[in-house]
Amino acid sequence: MAKINLRPWREELRAEKQKQFIVMVVGAAIIAGGLAFLSTAVLRINNQEMPTSNLLRKNWTNKYAKSTTSSANATNCWPV
Numbered sequence: 001m002a003k004i005n006l007r008p009w010r011e012e013l014r015a016e017k018q019k020q021f022i023v024m025v026v027g028a029a030i031i032a033g034g035l036a037f038l039s040t041a042v043l044r045i046n047n048q049e050m051p052t053s054n055l056l057r058k059n060w061t062n063k064y065a066k067s068t069t070s071s072a073n074a075t076n077c078w079p080v
Helices: 007-065 071-075
Strands: none
């Protein structure tokens, strides 16, 4: 039986798989970084808008809740 040397073929296959693994790890890191950046950007935008909406809500509640006479109407004064 003839002896066939498969070592070079195995080394080439191993090198190919190692390159694919590195590409996948780098791709996953880029995607994770992008998602982290987008999530912090969205949270920053929401935090910047929140004080304004709270101020509007407080002003609206103070203005219209005082004009009602019963406490049931004052707690349920938001328009639907």
